[in-house]
Amino acid sequence: MKRPLLDVVAEVLVAQPGASLAEVAEAAGISRTTLHKHYATREELVRAVGVRVTDIWEQAVERVAKEPGTEAGLRQLLAAMIESGPQLTFLWRNPALDADEELTRRYIDVERRCLAVLDRARSRGLLAASATNWWLLQTMYSLVYTAAEAIEAGKLAPLDAPDLVLSTLLHGLGGPIAGAAGDGTPGEADAATATAATTSSPTAS
Amino acid sequence: MKRPLLDVVAEVLVAQPGASLAEVAEAAGISRTTLHKHYATREELVRAVGVRVTDIWEQAVERVAKEPGTEAGLRQLLAAMIESGPQLTFLWRNPALDADEELTRRYIDVERRCLAVLDRARSRGLLAASATNWWLLQTMYSLVYTAAEAIEAGKLAPLDAPDLVLSTLLHGLGGPIAGAAGDGTPGEADAATATAATTSSPTAS
DNA sequence: ATAGTTCTGAACATGACTGTTCCGTCCGGT
DNA sequence: ACCGGACGGAACAGTCATGTTCAGAACTAT
Incomplete structure (x- = not known):
């Protein structure tokens, strides 16, 4: 019942980065005054959430950093990233956090770990040798x-x-001309590319 | 020298969606009062920009809508989208615009045109038959x-x-195992996947 | 029970943004 | 020279988020 304050705060701010402190406090079940006693300014609060999100992201990558560069290893990395996806966007869309030295240092460090897994996959021929590390990361992120x-x-x-x-x-x-693996049997497809949503309902956002 | 007001306004708001009206007015070289005379409220202004952005997006797609579903046709579609990329994000990230009926109607319509091109490409075997329209669009957008x-x-x-x-x-x-086309010669690669940036410099955002 | 900590509610000051009004100015057309 | 429309500058009110202060309530440990 007594969830750590930062948990709730992070949850709210990740979902609505523009939420007012009053909303955050209410969601956390405390008064705005008390919230201010824990985090003097909004900047401080945002930074705390940033640190926490980085923690999560770090642990997620740490968990799979030792995976070999196999397809299963990549899958684990992706699963970990997807799981903490909303939190990551909090980092990406907060220019204010870029100013924080320690945070960006850690972020780059985690990114390096990701690249290590990717490089391992590349050396096994699982990823194209021609793909830039940079574009690879960007594509993965997106x-x-x-x-x-x-x-x-x-x-x-x-x-x-x-x-x-x-x-x-x-x-x-x-x-299937270019997508399927070298072997023939063009009828079986990828088995993962389908099974998404039933309705197409192409709406904005 | 006398660029249409909406041009400048759109440029500013696309670059900085959170810009204050004072900033917008200054960028446009007019007073805030005058800006208010053209667009009574901020909402009205944002909507005007939304309409204009949709115009651009519509024209861009219209330009390539008749392209056949060949690789070159797809390339043109992508080029058009990339060109108006920043403007599109203005649409995507403005929940307020989702409320506008006409705008979403037009948006869906344009999206349908995109899908038409994609479907044509699919029927030629250029795109996987197993790929959902929805995921195809999402991937393309991202x-x-x-x-x-x-x-x-x-x-x-x-x-x-x-x-x-x-x-x-x-x-x-x-x-190359899975990525290259059916033919052998694994040495030649895709010729497009490389040549991106020199430095990797993995920073946030 | 008592002392100390923690939280609360209310109030206040401040600053930013928005929307509005009023009046003077500038400029083009007649 | 005159008129009308568009623009500018200044001021004002209203709203909202933030940060601060303070007195009192609630809770905890001894």
Whole structure:
């Protein structure tokens, strides 16, 4: 019942980065005055959430950092990222946090760990040697973000997401001519690219 | 010298959606009072920009809507989207605009046109039959968005972007085992996946 | 029970943004 | 020279979020 304050605060701010302190306090079940006693200013609070989110992100990557560069290893990495997807966007969309030295240092460090897994996969021929590390990361981030958002919107089953993202990342959405592995049997497809949402309902956001 | 007011306003608001009306007015070279005379409330202004952005997006798609579902056709679609990338994010990130009936109607309509091109490509076997329309669109959007942001950050040459996105969308970033087309010769690679940025410099956002 | 900590509610000051009003100015057309 | 419309500058009221203060309630440990 007595969830740590930072937990609730982070949850609220991640969901609504523009929430007022009054809303945050109310969601946490404390008065605004008390909230101010824990975090003197909004900046301080945002930073605390940033640190916590980085913690989560760090642990998630740590958990899979030792995975070999196999397809299963990649899948685990993606699953971990998707799981903490909403939290990550909090980091990405907070220019204020870029000013924090320690935070960006840690962020870069975690990113390095990610790249290590990716490099391992690349050395096994699982990833294209021609793909830039930078573009690889960006693509991964954007797919993960999209998947996380889709899950939140109820358009994608959490269990399907990692496979879908992995398949898309590795093979793209190209047809069987270019997309399927070398062997023949073009009838079986990827088995993960489908099974998304029933309705298409293409709305903004 | 006498650029239409809406042009400047849109430019500012697209770049900084949170800009105050004073900032917008100053950027437009007019007084805040005058700005209010053109657009009574901020909501009205945002909507006007939304309409204009939709116009641009509509024209861009219209320009390539008749392209056949070939790889070149897809490339044109992607190029058009990347070009108006920043403007699109203005639509995506403005929940207030979702309330506007006409706007969402037009948006869905444009999206349908996009899907038409994609469907044509799919029927030619260029896109996987198993890929959901929905996930296809999402993936395209996210790659386009990422590329547009990268261009703005100077990390990606505008001319390279469409090919890079197209290649990633069709074949993914998987290794030559799964990524290259059916023929052998694993040495030649995709010729588009590389040539991005020199430094990796993995910073947030 | 008592002392000390923690939380609360209310109030206040401040600053930013928005929307509005009023009046003077500038400029083009007649 | 005159008129009408558009623009500018200044001021004002209203709203909202933030940060601060303070007196009192609630709770805890001894």
